[in-house]
Amino acid sequence: MLVNKSITVFDFETSGLNPEKDQVIEIAAIRCMxxxxxxxxxxxxxxxxxxxPKVIELTGIKVENLTHGLTEDTAFRILNRIIGDSLLVAHNAAFDLSFLHHTLMRLANRSIQNSFIDTLTVCRDKLYYPHTLNDVCAHYAVTLDGAHRAMNDVYACWEVFKRITQEVNIESYINKLSYLKKYGPPKWVPSYAKLVATENKYK
Known part of the structure; x- marks a missing residue:
């Protein structure tokens, strides 16, 4: 565990996979010390x-569920206060960081500067394929009920994070992002990210 370090574990559910045109439809975050x-x-x-239909099937979220949600601007203002200057943690952080960047640029013409840890990058180094949050939770005996709802995923990621910090020098993974060689690097990453090309390991 990172002693005396403030950490925010966060997750987005989104209307699609393209952060330049799609929107975050659900936010969850926990601030930890x-x-x-x-x-x-x-x-x-x-x-x-x-x-x-794919998004609805995956998340269980329907358009009518979003009618009384917070406005995007309000939701991200609150998220910014939760995050502060903390270390960000997410599973497949490249996805969530990209949506965070593009949304903040659209709403406030600024991006993020927070350091981060991607639990997917750690798991690609340590574990055999597959590396979905569901699979990683199964490996570490972490309960994940209701995957692809943001708060369920956040608490599962937090439990996985605590377990992997017992096995690796977690500080060596700060700002490190792996990507699969066959797909190439993500379209956007923070300028301070350390990109590492990798391949899945199979039994």
């Missing part, structure tokens, strides 16, 4: 478009 969760935030976000 040591082993303790000191605050949490979760909300659905108002959305005027249509959701694909």
């Amino acid at each position: 040591g082993d303790e969760v000191i605050s949490e935030f979760s909300t659905l976000i108002k959305f005027d478009g249509n959701l694909s």
